[in-house]
Amino acid sequence: MDKRLDSLAAAVAPIKDGSSVMIGGFGSAGIPFGLIDALIAQGARDLTIITNNAGAGETGVARLLKENRVAKVVCSYPRSPGSIWFERRFEAGQVALEVVPQGTLAERIRAAGAGLGGFLTPTGYGTLLAEGKETRVIDGVGYVMEAPLPADFAILRAERGDRWGNLSFHATARNFNPVMAMGSKHATAEVRHLSAGPLDPEDVVTPGIFVQSLVEYAVRP
Amino acid sequence: MDKRLDSLAAAVAPIKDGSSVMIGGFGSAGIPFGLIDALIAQGARDLTIITNNAGAGETGVARLLKENRVAKVVCSYPRSPGSIWFERRFEAGQVALEVVPQGTLAERIRAAGAGLGGFLTPTGYGTLLAEGKETRVIDGVGYVMEAPLPADFAILRAERGDRWGNLSFHATARNFNPVMAMGSKHATAEVRHLSAGPLDPEDVVTPGIFVQSLVEYAVRP
Amino acid sequence: MTPRTDAQIAARIAADIPDGSYVNLGIGKPTHVASHVPEGREVIYHSENGIIGTGPTPPEGEEDVELIDASKRYVTANPGAAFFEHCDSFAMMRGGHIDIAVLGAYQVAENGDLANWATLDETFPPAVGGAMDLVVGVPTILVMMKHTDRAGAPKLLERCTYPLTGLGVVSRVYTDLAVLDVMADGFRLVELSPGCDLDGVRAVTAARIHT
């Protein structure tokens, strides 16, 4: 078994127009900048992007928005300092937005990856974000029923990887990357150090069963 | 912050008659034999034990049953070769049994630890173990609604720990230990190597926030 | 008529498992499948207790009491293995990440229903373990079993009489007498064990066998 690929372009090649794509990262940490640039070069459009932040500046998710590749963003935090491309596209009605509380976003992705049909969370109960959703009260606590959130693809960033697809991460670059590997049908990772030899089985954070391909990309942002 | 205790006895001291107690381990791996023996010496009775196997031979969970400390067992696999004490108590009507599919057991404990109100799982749909439970069909797949399973206490086994309560594990001794730390109100761990210095933050499997106390117990079964 | 031995059934199953598959072997006889993987194929084994990349039994004296499989046998970790906790382990199963599971069975019905966790004996506490999670999540469920029970009664039935593990989940059944697929209209013969004849197999099967 060897899941290593030679290029970022090969890693994003299967992504199609209209695909749903999870993108790992939070702030500057754990964002797969190399794979995002390769995805822009590849040309896929009308993407549904599932990610925590809608990008800032001119790189990463912001660049996908700038290049008009995104039909919809599902995220918890679209409004960051410098998220001008998201704001521009949103105000022009060029991109749809689904705001999901951050913990619910992670848990919905996990539910998809873990084969669950949904879950009850207290998060958002009684708020605007629960409108139209099934709710119930158990022992005096209100809960909202949330559905799994799967995706066709995930593009991720990791610190180390091996040919079996096992991944480990650096510091707070872990964030959404492991759960997105689990929740997507096809996960690919750019990895700072990619080895032919195996990671120590105790150090693996994301087992390779959740990862379909990976490629070395040594640049740290 | 220093969560280290001097003795196994101190670790199990807070457990009361009638407490619910999660016990980590699967087969011979990750069972807190030291803490179980200390709990027997401590004397608490009428315990509800939440664990994967109902014990075998004369040690561990089997010894708790032999000593008549257990009112109820919640587990996935009560019947193992040599589980004579469970069978004896069960046939005599001295212990109640709730059989839960193994993945549902882990996930119910996690739901309790993660503050979720329940979840829909396909596991057990249409079977005896779903009788009397809420079910629904989504996109042609049947699901059972399962409730969180919390406990007053968890007794766990880990390989390494530090004074902040951070834990890491050895090989397949990980099993239920991390999720039980999360799902119980008060988790205590016997740890093979316990240090005053910190674990590497990348190597921590169970962050200390989920662990209330820990004690060194170097014996490996 | 020369019914297949357990080793021969295991080898027959191993022949059907593609290179690069992620496979869970149920406790008991299905664990033998790992010894029969054809040369040149890499199969990665998942054990529900928290390892993927489960390797063979260690040499005597090198056992690690905390490195075991779901059958509680001592195992090793192959290169590329990973350890994880129970929620992640069952996410692999329930979430469709494992390709194939090989399970034992008390009964299999022609609609794919599987009974492998409880009998009708109520004094015998039932033990479900991970079987129900496996069958709902793993897309290909292979069953390895004797064609009949110890009393000679059929285990392939129109409908199971024992409590079910899962509904309509079995893809293929490998017995000492035959290999059968579960199709929309019931069992379909894939092959007979060497020297077995179809009438003989039908005589110990309590459901129709299409050919």
Next chain:
Amino acid sequence: MTPRTDAQIAARIAADIPDGSYVNLGIGKPTHVASHVPEGREVIYHSENGIIGTGPTPPEGEEDVELIDASKRYVTANPGAAFFEHCDSFAMMRGGHIDIAVLGAYQVAENGDLANWATLDETFPPAVGGAMDLVVGVPTILVMMKHTDRAGAPKLLERCTYPLTGLGVVSRVYTDLAVLDVMADGFRLVELSPGCDLDGVRAVTAARIHT
């Protein structure tokens, strides 16, 4: 009247946080609380993006672009810290494991309702982040804010007019003018900022203040 500065409010909050607490500091001004922990107390900070044991800003030139807090500022890891992924991070919040959260607010109502994620301006895409998860799971929610908004309008109200973050979740509010507890019957004065008088505070509060 000398309203408290942000640093003074932060110090006042820090004084209320017991030794050994697990604390989440919301993005923006609440992060200042960490600089004011009284001598001899160990407080462990959780950042939603996957670290517990968050330490102070690193010296210039030693920043790690992948070691940041929820405000996306460079941080360090204190001894005893741990890194983890997002589901675990939010289990800590939602599951009641974190003792205290300090959050900013647009509005707080006398029934403990909190509004801190969206205004009524519909051209402004609302950003909820982790706020809704924090308020449902953390048993003690402390709010750090100005007593009035930039236009001088009260932020302490009988009922919030902005979209809610959580219902009945706030325990205590620390403003430049006063510290107030949220009780069953509404706001109760804990203390006034030095030189502030109760009538002056009541004049900029759109709810009753019990004493």
